[in-house]
Amino acid sequence: MEESTRATTLSAAAFGPALNPLEIVRPGHEWYVDLDKLLPREHYGITARLDNLFRENRGPKQFIQIGLAGQGGTGKSTLVRQSMADLREIGLLPVYVNARESFDQVDIAFADVVLVLVEAVVRTLVERGETITLDPKLRERVRRWFAEEIVGESHSRALLGELETEASSSVGLPGIANLAARLKGTVRSNNEYRSEIRQRAARDPEELIDSANALLDGVHAALAERKQRICVVFDNLEKIVDRSQVDAAILRRSDDLGRLRCHVIYFLSPADVYAPTTTQASQVLRVVDVPGIPIRESPSEGPEVVQARALEAIRRLLDRRVALELLFADPAECVRAIARWSGGRLRDVIELARQACDFAELDQDADRVSVDHVDRAARKLGRLRLTVMTSEAWQRAVQIHASNDVANRPEDALMLRNALVLAYDGEPWWDVHPFLLHDPRFAAAQRGEA
């Protein structure tokens, strides 16, 4: 991919990378803006909340499992990476697990979660070049756990081959990392060994957790001098469409997983918390909500309100990507319109800006983006996004708009999953997306016609 640059023409903004929703921006990127530091912590961000939770669980045997609930397009992954960087000073050593690479998303078992966690911890330490020496007895225990207890002697050679021998003679973590990687690969795809591995691993859940803890304890003992503790972050779990997989493998097994001796953060969909399939995430995990940009700071502020601090954050975010003064006829008003239509959802800010630039580029009478172009962009995006709405959902939308609350109902889950109901605060209150408010079906539902 070519190097990213700030767009200085309408066509570059409309067709280039600057406003392409597929571009991933992480801390350190030239377009990155640390919104967590720009916006009021009582209304936005997760660093302060995570900091509090980790500080409350600083005891040697205290670890916490956190569910990070946020809608797609709110910048969760970026926020967490920034938070983890900020929280290194309290001794957190982040270990990232990309659920996409680690699980068979249509078939996840509890044992997979534990094996993937262990693999990620070992791999991260190896990749970071950590010089950690595990006690030989522990190393042998881990090797036996993988090669004999989980895989079983009959399949050990077929699955692990020479790695098994290599690991037993290895003095460091790489051998164990290789064994674990092979196991992870096996449970991710459907094959003849997977069910046997799962069966063996899950035969005694306590033993499974004890074995994982033996390794985690060994790692923590080695990290003790640096006062570091592992925090495993399961990213992309919220993208698994079949939420019952997450429910069965994680939420319903939270008692077992809660015994793991490391911190864990699971990325969740808000529907897991507010309209769950069976297990409500907040009953089994400490849930931290990731709200959108607080363009409204209180439900009493109407949908037309855009708070100055949020407006400035959105302006900075867009200005990193496109030359606002060059491309927007009235930058302040256009950014305000984008902010208002976005409802504070980051991805919608980007998409509204791109579509508005597209319309302006098409408009023979305009050489810059106007508020009218932004409004047209909003109508276009709204039509696309609202295709999933049902009549029951429209009725619920009216109620949610009036009550600023959501309930455990299928319509609410539908709108939460599709970011058509937005969370507005760290202690969330809710409102429907502005796309809904301006659709004639919302007015019809308000009149009781739908």
Next chain:
Amino acid sequence: MQSLGEHERLVRFLLGASWGVHLVLARYEHAGVARRARAAAIVAVRAGGREVAQVDFGDADDEVDIVGRLQAANARAPIVFAFGLEGLLLDLGVAPRATDAIARFNFDRDLLPERLHGVVVLWLSYRAARAFASLARDTFDVISTSFDFPELLVGGEGESEFGREFVSMDSLPEWATRAPLARVPELEDRARLLESLYADATPGSAGAAELAVSLGKIESSLGHVDAALEWFERAALDYVETGDRPRAVDVRRWRTSLLLRAQQFELARAESSAALALAEATDPTSKISAQLAVAEVKQQQGHYDEAIHLLRDVANRAAPKLRARALTQMASVMLAAGDPASALAVYEKISSIEALAGDAWDGARNSKSIAAVLVSMQDFEAALEILRGILPVFAELGDELEHGRTALFIAAILARLGEADQAKSLLRETAIPTLAKVDALDDQARADALLAALEREAAASKDRG
């Protein structure tokens, strides 16, 4: 025309997009229109110096690696047109279904920038696009932009399909159409309950047969075709055991229709033969019912003359209600055979059947079929007059779905006639709110798209000056 503007926008995007990968959605009403739009875009893009590769997922299995196939095509050209994804998103082109392929495509979203470059255009029917929005919402969320080819008012290949869409959809019984998503949990609960009752029912009893019929209908409306076929099979066997062969014939006819929609023509032919064999020893009505199934198979196989001959024979022997049904089916065959004038004559004949005179709904629906044929014959004014006449009838009868769809039909014709303001007003005030009331999401999407196209056209006119 609106679609022409959309075509230009699409080409402009394809030639203008730079760096990274852009995922783009092109939504269409009918496959013929999409095919022509793709062909035209390829010519224009090649003239602009870029190459296009196409990936047809029409024959893909449920576990196909979508990103992998896109990547392979992308190695040949920077622009990729992906089409034929409907089979991975919808059962029988109707109900959304969750396939592993689509689930993984959603999960692999963040891989796209690593594995692809240029522009990937996903060509999806409105119905499939809606299924995509709910089944692959994370990938849907990073769509850069969308292009709409909503209506058939552009002349050419799609023209005759426009009217036919309204006719063919009208003829499907409720259980054969997709249940609204909001009803799915309720239907699934009912299915579980009925399954437990069926387990306790005496095999081969009338009760078991009725339960199996209900389960077949529920599974069908949930889009579970294999399960529906199985339940109908059990029902047919149970009815035979109880001696109720006419009901068994009905159920075999339903199986025939389901198999045809699944494009399993040989199995459908065998099923219709089984229905006919069962009907031989029963009453004349059952035999006619079985013959209608045979005619349906012949139509789907393209044996139009044989189908018409059979239906004419049936119509001559049948009582008024069945006669009307046979004639309706015959008109449909004539339309498929490209003979709208004969189809029109048949529909007008149906109007005169006495049995219909007392049934306002049947009469209105038949009038709507006539209007659809008139549209395919370019007689828009006559079609409008008929449709305006029946619009209040559906409203008075409380049939919101027909009311909304008829309003949409009228709006589409008005748009074609250049009456954009009237069309927009009808869409906003009647079609969209009415269709929303009954969760006719696909029709809503079509109405939305038409409204958007009209608004775009108005904005473009304003820009032009």
